[in-house]
Amino acid sequence: VLNAEGLRKEYRMGQHLVQALREIRLTIDEGEFVAIMGPSGSGKSTLLHLLGGLDQPTDGEITLVGKQVSRLSDKQATLVRRRNIGFVFQFFNLLPTLSAEENILLPLIIDGKRPKAFRARLDEILDRVGLQDRRTHRPDQLSGGEQQRVALARALITKPAILLADEPTGNLDTQTGTAIMRLLQDSARELRQTIVMVTHDPRAAAFADRVVLLRDGSIVEELVFDLE
């Protein structure tokens, strides 16, 4: 459902070239739960953004639900992404003027849906992320971990086929983090959702079927968990 072939990403800094990703090949099947780990600066966020079509590679190709992203117009790529992908950003990207629940409902509103029809789903997701009594708070009235959970709820509310999550438990204590991982696991199972999660937390990675290790822009190792 997600494929990267010969993927490269460079940034030119004056005289000097930063190789954020060098020749990445990665195939992810429908319903798989993949964790991406690696040192700070190794290219994880870059890879996730390319997989989600939020950025263009320097070279190589991303194939997303059967479509080659580089061959789509901006408009087509945006539609494919909105219909299929939920994205949790490393630093959330919440709208500062909207409350937690408004931020969460936003993807539905953008999709032309009417929020009232999703009241039950909103309630359930607020429950699962533990934010029922913070639903009216704006981002600047929320703790770091609370903002992170709003970002996750927002990515899940449309029940996307693919969830791309950049360090979804980075600002959470162990207990809250585990609750969040169970939510992801349940969501994946009941929706046959594909999950690609960047994480520094081995405990979070343990929920995945497969761990891909990045170092300095390349995949250096893959670990498969075969416990059924």
Next chain:
Amino acid sequence: VLNAEGLRKEYRMGQHLVQALREIRLTIDEGEFVAIMGPSGSGKSTLLHLLGGLDQPTDGEITLVGKQVSRLSDKQATLVRRRNIGFVFQFFNLLPTLSAEENILLPLIIDGKRPKAFRARLDEILDRVGLQDRRTHRPDQLSGGEQQRVALARALITKPAILLADEPTGNLDTQTGTAIMRLLQDSARELRQTIVMVTHDPRAAAFADRVVLLRDGSIVEELVFDLE
């Protein structure tokens, strides 16, 4: 060197009152390394901001290097803070238009110092946080963990008497995180620095002399490590 007595912080949200901190009493001695842990939303960042004079309590008093913060004018409080405290924010607060090294030098410039005189210190700190080859990058050209390390370097460059750090390893892999903790430990020892660090990471907390556990706005437990 840092004391909180009867500290309370409330936020009014319409009909409803959020008790972010309820009656906190905390004493931190010079040279101590204290970790503050607790669930997401338990009041850790709130406590750290009050300790650093970045926010006013609803009730109670903060005493900082012998001065009662509530009795100081805004201007006096700012001076006390700038001369004594280095602060690492949970979401960094870097200036987007400045490079990594310019962001790091900023406290010195604000202090009226000439950056050229601190060339060696800047080099050493860039080395210790592993950002020598990212020094010219602006925040939007840095990974999450790289931005976090810039924020830490900026807080350390003035060799402050007190370091207040809000989750300084939250966006770092284990290896980089350990390097950062060793940097904090060395800095504390050679400068007799007092460190108060909020963290979700038990491995980071293990570097502290004492762990204070918050839950729902109150201190519920303290653990002291007596290994010498």
